[in-house]
Amino acid sequence: MTTPLIRQDDFNEITQMIAAARQRAVQSVNTALIELYWQVGQTISRKIEQAEWGDGVVVQLAEHLEHTQPGLRGFTRSNLFRMRKFYEAYQGDAIVAPLVRQLPWSHNIIILNQGKRPEEREFYLRLAIREQWSKRELERQFKAALFERTVLSPVKVSPLVSQIHPDALSIFKDSYLVEFLDLPQGHAEADLHQGLLRRLKEFLIELGRDFCFVGSEYPLQVGGRDFALDLLFFHRGLNCLVAIELKIGRFEPEYLGKLGFYLEALDRDVKKSHEQAAIGVLLCASKDDEVVEYALSRSLSPALIAEYQTQLPDKALLQAKLHEFYLQNAPEDDAEDEAGGETSA
Numbered sequence: 001m002t003t004p005l006i007r008q009d010d011f012n013e014i015t016q017m018i019a020a021a022r023q024r025a026v027q028s029v030n031t032a033l034i035e036l037y038w039q040v041g042q043t044i045s046r047k048i049e050q051a052e053w054g055d056g057v058v059v060q061l062a063e064h065l066e067h068t069q070p071g072l073r074g075f076t077r078s079n080l081f082r083m084r085k086f087y088e089a090y091q092g093d094a095i096v097a098p099l100v101r102q103l104p105w106s107h108n109i110i111i112l113n114q115g116k117r118p119e120e121r122e123f124y125l126r127l128a129i130r131e132q133w134s135k136r137e138l139e140r141q142f143k144a145a146l147f148e149r150t151v152l153s154p155v156k157v158s159p160l161v162s163q164i165h166p167d168a169l170s171i172f173k174d175s176y177l178v179e180f181l182d183l184p185q186g187h188a189e190a191d192l193h194q195g196l197l198r199r200l201k202e203f204l205i206e207l208g209r210d211f212c213f214v215g216s217e218y219p220l221q222v223g224g225r226d227f228a229l230d231l232l233f234f235h236r237g238l239n240c241l242v243a244i245e246l247k248i249g250r251f252e253p254e255y256l257g258k259l260g261f262y263l264e265a266l267d268r269d270v271k272k273s274h275e276q277a278a279i280g281v282l283l284c285a286s287k288d289d290e291v292v293e294y295a296l297s298r299s300l301s302p303a304l305i306a307e308y309q310t311q312l313p314d315k316a317l318l319q320a321k322l323h324e325f326y327l328q329n330a331p332e333d334d335a336e337d338e339a340g341g342e343t344s345a
Helices: 008-047 055-068 077-090 105-114 116-129 133-142 146-152 159-164 166-170 189-198 200-207 255-269 291-297 317-327 332-345
Strands: 174-177 211-222 225-235 242-251 279-286 303-309
Touching: 008 055, 008 077, 008 105, 008 116, 055 077, 077 105, 105 116, 116 133, 116 146, 116 159, 133 174, 146 317, 159 166, 159 303, 174 200, 189 200, 189 242, 200 211, 211 242, 211 255, 225 255, 242 255, 255 303, 291 303
Parallel strands: 174 303, 242 279, 279 303
Antiparallel strands: 211 225, 225 242
């Protein structure tokens, strides 16, 4: 009896089972570890609060564990204090506390140390889980002041985007950082285009986890004429094509007409029957928000306008603007308390 010819693809099902089981095992271990750190932090916090222990006892605890638990890692003096801070930061938040168990300890420490406000920490916790950021990418997003930019500059979309794709507001950004391209100040559109293709992996991370690359200079034929769309992606969560047109200058209202034309061609000739209507993104070097608002308010296409930035923003400046924003939008009593706290400091 001859052995049937087997292709490597025939083993994929079992390979995927093994990979999924390993991932579940890693996640299970991580969850148990974070839970342990939470409980240790809770115990240290309670004993210090009740004056049973002083800070010096934590040093003794670290030394005790080092001698009685040989090979045990992660229970140094500094890490024990982090566990206490970790517990105290999230203990009263029933919504956020479960989120921390879904991330590695290293990610939690970055968010705990660099997040200045509870809402900022929750923001990065949720995005780190959704996007599955590496430690390096999480640190990059803090340097990029993603939270400050999101609060201060919400994404600008046409009314049709909100109607057809309400989830798009949490997926797209008002500005995208492409500092990894190292573009010169006087770059051409071709430099931007080719740079994004060369660093496609980094650009996909910046766009978001569910974006899939379809093509560059994607051909569209209408009425016997040939057109080329700069970049075409597909978003798995929104179940739609995403067309990106690149502009190295400031946004001009007439750009929306051409983008709308491309979206119509995609919906008629490229979109599959089970997919939603395509979304268009004009990625410009700069834009005037008032001009954008006027242009999008009457647009009949599901489109949005965003900037690309070739350098990391001034985070300190954005933090100052965010502080001012909170003061202006806080209830009067809270604003007075915060301002008074600054004066006394």
